[in-house]
Amino acid sequence: MPDTFAPALEALLMLATEPVSAADLAEAVGEPEAAVDAALAELAAFYDSTGRGFELRHVGGGWRYYTREEHAELISTWLLEGQRGSLSQAALETLAVVAYLQPISRGRVSAVRGVNVDGVMRTLATRDLIEEVGRDPETGARLFATTGYFLERMGLSSLDELPPLAPHLPEASALEAELADLAAAAVPESQAVPLVEADDE
Known part of the structure; x- marks a missing residue:
């Protein structure tokens, strides 16, 4: 097996949604870049020689699992069959956050939900419910909408027809407040608008 820090490299790469450079990995594990490069090459060879279902x-310009x-x-069939299944509660809540705060980065969705949402976001994208629509001009993070x-499945003609948050999400009052705080932080205070307008009735 490769160097003793190889498990740390594996753990980091398991979370990667795009290729990660050896320099970034070296900084993360506190090892020389040359040593990390060698360990990655050895890991790739190890996976090949042991017939794993994935490869490195x-x-x-970076490393990633595929x-x-x-x-x-097999994977294509499994994913297509998964599209016919119902969404989990976690997926529904993540989809709601994207719907009400779009365009939004994966990191901001994670901040609202308090958990890592990488896997759920991939599921939603695979089911064509969300898509990448650009990058944040300040952070460079991918933005999703x-x-x-999604509108077709929800029976909506536009996002303006989305219902208020409160009746549809667990602990909605707390989540709605969190969404409002994040939305307000994204624009100057003078331009901030409420996420859910008051009922005219």
């Missing part, structure tokens, strides 16, 4: 590739090509049909298919 060096692409786009499933092997020979399993593509709901899709036309």
Whole structure:
């Protein structure tokens, strides 16, 4: 097996949603970049020699895990079958956050929900309920929004028809306050608007 810090590299790469450079990984584990590069190459060779269902590739200037090509049909079938299933409570809550705060980064969604949402966001994107719509001009983070298919599934003609948050989310008052705080922080106070307008009745 590779160096003693290889498990730390594996743990970091498990969380990666895009290739991570050896320099960034070296900084994270506190090891020389050359040693990290060598460990990554050794890990990749180890996965190949032991016939794992995934591989470690060096692409786009960084390293990332990928499933092997020979399993593509199996994975495609599994994902398509998953699209016909119902969404979990975690997925529904994540989708609600995206719908009401879009465009929004994955990090901000995680901040609102208080948990890592990478896997849930991938599920929602796979089901064509959300999509990447650009990058935050300040942080460079990817921004996500709901899709036309989301509106179709919800029976809406536009996002303006979304109902108020409170009746539909668990602990809605706390979540709505959190959403409002985040939205206000994203724009100057003079331009901030309430997420849910008061009922005219």
